[in-house]
Amino acid sequence: MNKLQHPLILDANELEDQLSTAGLIIIDLSKIDNYKQQHIPGAIFLDYGKITRMERPIMGLLPTAESFIQLLSSLGIHRNSHIVACDDEGGGKAARLLWTLDLIGHSNFSLLNGGMHSWINEGHPTTQDIPQVTATHYDAASHYLPSGIADKAYIMEHLNDDDCQILDARSAIEYNGQKAFSQKAGHIPGAIHFEWTEAIDMNNNLRLKETAQIEAALQQHGLVKDKEIIAYCQSHHRSAFSCIVLKSLGYEKVRGYPGSWSDWGNSPETPVEI
Secondary structure: OOOOOOOOEOOOHEEEEEEEEOEEEEOOOHHHHHHHEEOOOOOOOHHHHHHHHEEEEEEOOOHHHHHHHHHHHHHOOOOOEEEEEEEOOOOHHHHHHHHHHOOOOOEEEEEEOOHHHHHHHOOOOOOOOOOOOOOOOOOOOOOOOEEEOOHHHHHHHHOOOOOOOEEOOHHHHHHOOOOOOOOOOOOOOOOEEOOOHHHHOOOOOOEEOOOHHHHHHHHHHOOOOOOOOEEOOOOHHHHHHHHHHHHHHOOOOOOOOOOHHHHOOOOOOOOOOO
């Protein structure tokens, strides 16, 4: 458990009670106009584009570890800081930040449950004041931990591995090949479709559904905790959220696929299933 004893999924009421806690840093990945209009007191704005990299047509790649560490330093983050991430769109952007933090060994983090939807709609305090940030020197090795990452070669190697499952977090029409944002349509052979929004309660300010509901849905889809799970979407935005949800439920062997379908679906050598 992290030093501040915050859970991985943090509710708005819990966060409000801890706003003045030393070592707590709130990172808001909402649209800039929404952030300027109102944000959580003390929250620091972060443009989502700064935590991903493009090599067209491949989207959603990891930034270099060096540039990510420099970014954390510019945000005033220390190794012992506890990061609470939020956004205005259901948690995908916030989760991508947390997933990347995990790759450099920074595990002190939480996802604000429901993000700015729960915070604003339930009357928690907001401000337009922009916090002053004092840069730090974030001390970390200049590489990512490979255990949380799957690339194209890794997936090709494990397509027929019974101990490995692939989770497709995209929409049904993307999974079924009815809509394509890459040269190829369809999905990675054997991938299990579990759209990222299946874990979200649309009637409760975009919070996660109850744990038992999500676990039942995962089991219904055949996703099990004792296997390694590789999550992907179009650019590892939606599937980063899936990774954090799985982590919160005790799934220990979870990998994300940077580039995701924008990589797989634009590669001539990759097999596709429809």
